[in-house]
Amino acid sequence: MNARIPLRKRLLVRLxxxxxxxAVCSVAATAWLAVETTTRALREEQGQVLADDMDVxxxxxxxxxxxxxxxxxxxxxxxxxxxxxxxxALTTADRSPIVDxxxxxxxxxxSAAATVDPLRVDTxxxxxxxxxxxxxRAVGPYRLTQTERTKVGALARARxxxxxxxxxxxxxxxxxxxxxxxxxxxxxxDPAYVPDACADxxxxxxxxxxxxxxxxxxxLAGACLLRAGMDPAAxxxxxVDSTPAARDASYPVTLAKADSDVRRAxxxxxxxxxxxxxxxxxxxxxxxxxxxxxxxxxxFDMSPANKTKVVGAAGLVLAVTVAVTAVVATRLVRPLRxxxxxxxxxxxxxxxxxxxxxDETGILAAAFNAHTERRERLESQRRAMVSDIAHELRSPLxxxxxxxxxxxxxxxxPDPALLAALHDEALVLQRVIDDLRDLADADAGTLRLHRxxxxxxxxxxxxxxxxxxxxxxxxxxxxxxxxxxPWLDADxxxxxxxxxxxxxxxxxxxxxxxxxxxxxxxxxxxxxxxxADSGSGIAPEDLPHVFDRFWRAEKSRSRRTGGSGLGLxxxxxxxxxHGGTAVARSEPGTGSVFTLRLPGAPPx
Numbered sequence: 001m002n003a004r005i006p007l008r009k010r011l012l013v014r015l016x017x018x019x020x021x022x023a024v025c026s027v028a029a030t031a032w033l034a035v036e037t038t039t040r041a042l043r044e045e046q047g048q049v050l051a052d053d054m055d056v057x058x059x060x061x062x063x064x065x066x067x068x069x070x071x072x073x074x075x076x077x078x079x080x081x082x083x084x085x086x087x088x089a090l091t092t093a094d095r096s097p098i099v100d101x102x103x104x105x106x107x108x109x110x111s112a113a114a115t116v117d118p119l120r121v122d123t124x125x126x127x128x129x130x131x132x133x134x135x136x137r138a139v140g141p142y143r144l145t146q147t148e149r150t151k152v153g154a155l156a157r158a159r160x161x162x163x164x165x166x167x168x169x170x171x172x173x174x175x176x177x178x179x180x181x182x183x184x185x186x187x188x189x190d191p192a193y194v195p196d197a198c199a200d201x202x203x204x205x206x207x208x209x210x211x212x213x214x215x216x217x218x219x220l221a222g223a224c225l226l227r228a229g230m231d232p233a234a235x236x237x238x239x240v241d242s243t244p245a246a247r248d249a250s251y252p253v254t255l256a257k258a259d260s261d262v263r264r265a266x267x268x269x270x271x272x273x274x275x276x277x278x279x280x281x282x283x284x285x286x287x288x289x290x291x292x293x294x295x296x297x298x299x300f301d302m303s304p305a306n307k308t309k310v311v312g313a314a315g316l317v318l319a320v321t322v323a324v325t326a327v328v329a330t331r332l333v334r335p336l337r338x339x340x341x342x343x344x345x346x347x348x349x350x351x352x353x354x355x356x357x358x359d360e361t362g363i364l365a366a367a368f369n370a371h372t373e374r375r376e377r378l379e380s381q382r383r384a385m386v387s388d389i390a391h392e393l394r395s396p397l398x399x400x401x402x403x404x405x406x407x408x409x410x411x412x413x414p415d416p417a418l419l420a421a422l423h424d425e426a427l428v429l430q431r432v433i434d435d436l437r438d439l440a441d442a443d444a445g446t447l448r449l450h451r452x453x454x455x456x457x458x459x460x461x462x463x464x465x466x467x468x469x470x471x472x473x474x475x476x477x478x479x480x481x482x483x484x485x486p487w488l489d490a491d492x493x494x495x496x497x498x499x500x501x502x503x504x505x506x507x508x509x510x511x512x513x514x515x516x517x518x519x520x521x522x523x524x525x526x527x528x529x530x531x532a533d534s535g536s537g538i539a540p541e542d543l544p545h546v547f548d549r550f551w552r553a554e555k556s557r558s559r560r561t562g563g564s565g566l567g568l569x570x571x572x573x574x575x576x577x578h579g580g581t582a583v584a585r586s587e588p589g590t591g592s593v594f595t596l597r598l599p600g601a602p603p604x
Contacts, residue, residue: 012329012330012333015325015328015329015332016322016325016326016329019322019324020318020321020322022321023317023318023321024314024318026317027314027317027318031314049084049086052083052084052086053290055084056080056084056086056088056288056290057113057114057116057288059076059080060073060076060077060080060090060116060286060288061116061117061121061135061137062118062135062137063076064118064135064138064283065118065135065137065138065176065282066138066176066282067282067283068280068281068282069283069284070090070098070283070284070286073090073283074099077090077099077100078101086290086291087100087102087106087289087290087291088100088288088289088290089101089108089288089289090116090286090287090288090289091108091112091286091287091289092284093285095108095287102291109289109290112287112288112289113289113290115285115286115287116285116286116287117285118134118137118138118278118282118283119134119135119275119278119285120134120275120285121134121135134271134274134278136175137176138176138281138282139175139176139177139278140213140277140278140280140281140282141209141212141213141216141277141278142177142209142210142213143177143178143209144177144178144179144207144209145209148178148207148208149178149179151207152178152179152180152203152207153180155202156180156181156182156203157172159182159198159203160182162195162197162198163182163191163195163198166195166197166198168193170182170183170185171183171184171185177210179207179210182203213277216277217270217273217274217277220273220276220277221269221272224268224269224272224273225266227265228262228265228266228269229262229265230262230266230269335353335356335362335364335365338353338365339353339364339365339368342368342372343368351372352369352372352373355369396425396426399421399422399425400425403418403421403422404422436566449490449491449494449577449578450493451489451490452489452490452491452492453487453488453489453604454487454488454489454490454492455485455487456485456486456487456488456520456529457482457485457520459488459492459495459496460480460482460499460518460519460520460529461480462496463496463500463503463518464479464480464503464518466496467500467503467504467507470504470507471507471516474507474510475512475513475514476507476510476511476513476515477513477514477515477516478503478507478515478516478518479515479516479517479518480517480518481517481518481519482519482520482521483519483520483521484521484522485603486520486522486600486603487527487600487603487604488527488598488599488600488601489599489601490578491578494577494578497570497574498570498574498596499518499531501567501570501571502531502567502568502571502594503516503518503531504567505567505568506531506533506535506592506594509533509536510535510591511535511536514533514534514535514591516532516533516534517531517532517533518530518531519532522600523597525599525600526580526597526598526599526600527597527598527599527600528595528596529596529598530593530594530595530596531593532591532592532593532594533591533593534590535591535592536588536591537586537588537589537590537591537592538584538588539588543584543585546584547569547571547582547584548569571594571596575596575597575598578598578599580596580597580598580599581596581597582594582595582596582597583595583597
């Protein structure tokens with residue numbers, strides 16, 4: 001067998017190739033995943049380093065905003081260095097050292113990471129940019145005295161309570177200057193509505209310290225504001241962001257009606273004046289150097305040792321995969337070869353394959369054995385069918401031939417009784433031939449159906465009327481019951497034929513004073529048609545064979561108690577052509593019930 005199968009098409013070779021490809025893909029995917037995971041982790045680490053750098057810059061800018069020099073910054077630099085694990089150094093513009101967390105004599109990086117200037121926090125470097133303007137923590141002369149803080153704090157709490165009485169919850173927060181601020185409880189900003197009872201103006205009035213600082217700011221910006229077309233003696237507009245303290249105090253508005261060019265010029269004047277005013281209160285600008293700041297972007301590269309490990313692991317996985325696959329494939333191929341040998345045997349031998357496994361191959365072997373048994377059974381049925389057909393045709397033909405021969409010889413006269421007997425035998429012969437033709441059409445798929453809407457009540461009444469005479473002659477009560485008004489989309493002639501076969505069969509097996517009932521009812525989208533009788537019933541071992549061709553429970557094959565044995569097979573085929581099913585249930589001595597399940601149709 002192996003000599004006839006090319007090597008590339010053998011199952012064992014295919015399994016080995018497939019497993020090898022799977023192993024290679026799995027190893028490659030695992031290596032790629034490891035590299036990607038490591039690279040992602042390094043990038044996240046880079047992001048954390050960048051966040052740490054920005055935190056360092058913010059902390060140092062805050063220190064410079066609150067101190068006039070860098071003399072006490074050592075503790076802050078040491079704390080930040082220990083927290084981030086990085087070197088932090090501050091120098092003047094000419095790189096004269098101010099403070100350095102690294103040992104003395106350690107060379108500085110090539111370039112500064114950023115410039116720390118609380119008056120100009122718009123420095124851009126490779127590490128990013130901060131918001132432009134002055135550090136809000138640089139308050140200088142706007143810092144309130146303790147007495148002013150106490151007074152303004154009391155006013156803020158009183159105003160907070162006033163808002164609360166009007167159903168508005170505000171949050172009280174502090175500012176670097178010491179002036180508290182009232183904002184919405186959710187932190188969205190200033191309250192959108194101010195009750196009249198709370199608008200007393202006391203809380204918004206600048207303190208003496210703030211008024212003094214604002215007066216100084218007006219003097220510093222006076223010449224510039226005059227050039228911009230503004231009156232230097234007018235109150236400043238806080239919307240141009242003159243000072244943090246001025247914003248907190250809600251200073252009077254004068255630039256609200258000015259055009260955009262004037263507003264921009266005024267803003268520029270105030271920014272320059274504010275820097276001049278705050279300059280004595282903040283530390284001078286300094287260059288910030290961070291250890292590792294010039295390190296290029298991290299890129300993960302596998303070292304030769306790691307590459308050797310990956311290659312070795314891949315080779316080991318391949319070897320194990322090939323070995324396991326070879327063992328499994330050999331076990332798989334062995335029963336397949338047995339199946340192939342059994343399939344090559346002549347049909348009459350009906351060879352069966354032992355089922356040795358419970359996997360797909362075992363299922364295939366069991367299916368092969370079932371197919372062999374089914375083929376053996378069909379072959380037996382075919383032989384029995386030929387015998388049955390010959391038997392069914394022989395009896396009427398023998399009777400017809402015998403009577404014709406004696407009539408031809410003048411032994412008997414062709415009187416009406418003889419002709420009636422010959423006619424009955426011809427009808428039996430015709431019925432067998434018609435049944436065989438219907439089965440042949442069903443087997444060939446040429447059985448034609450003429451579907452139309454059929455009312456189940458009318459269908460049952462027609463079948464009952466057709467068999468009323470036979471039922472009365474047998475002393476059997478024949479009735480119908482219909483639950484609701486179900487309809488079928490079916491061929492009425494074929495459905496009467498199917499139900500008629502069931503009724504005829506029931507009448508033959510129901511004794512006198514018995515009952516045969518036809519019923520119809522809905523079951524979901526289907527319609528159930530049932531023929532129930534109170535006859536002798538069917539034995540449990542015979543029930544699976546009731547729809548087999550030429551099968552009859554009476555082995556004597558007497559027509560007194562049984563027909564040709566084709567009625568129930570025809571019923572099954574007709575119902576199947578309509579897209580339904582036919583089943584039988586019975587208990588000996590209590591009768592039988594034949595149920596036809598057919599797709600229903602909408603009521604008309």
